[in-house]
Amino acid sequence: MDLIARVAQHFEDSAQTKLNAVDALSAPIAAAIETLTGALLEGGKILACGNGGSAADAQHFAAELVGRFEAERQELAAIALSTDSSILTAVGNDYGFAHIFAKQVRALGHAGDVLLAISTSGNSGNVIEAIKAAHEHDMRVIALTGKGGGEIGELLSDADINLCVPADRTARIQETHLLIIHCLCDGIDALLLGVE
């Protein structure tokens, strides 16, 4: 096996997946930046959730809002729902894995907050339940999906935004999700700091 060629193919596929998404996603990402920034300026917060690599993405995003991305600015309110092992095990054990995020959305979410729901397939049950809970609380949802959007694509309302990566391979979708997350962080900073 030619491992070097294999690695090179990953780089090319990843770059191509991102290029394929530019036209479809630039405008909705800009809209998502405005939604997130507006919510934060109104005193709202961002709740982020996902499984596996997407749990890490949720944490990555929250860390960049609470801490910083590139620029120094005020701390911003964001919580990853994938981090509290006691809540995750208690709710998973007592109510089922499908409820691990939704119970936290019901506990922490208020009208005006935003749920960042991350699922490459668009079909993770616990992310779907979190979106339903967010809608119950009059929260808007920004979804990072792929593979056509799955059930999440069907569930979103007109007020929500589906940033669906036009790809079918989980790794490639995740890599593009991280780029989208950095676009969101950069755009929030630009709006808050008045950068041209």
Ligand SMILES: O=C(CO)[C@@H](O)[C@H](O)[C@H](O)[C@H](O)COP(=O)(O)O
């Ligand atoms: O990172 C990876 C695969 O690259 C995995 O951990 C992956 O995130 C997990 O299989 C998730 O459970 C997949 O869930 P989803 O993206 O379909 O919602």
Ligand SMILES: [Zn+2]
């Ligand atoms: Zn991964």
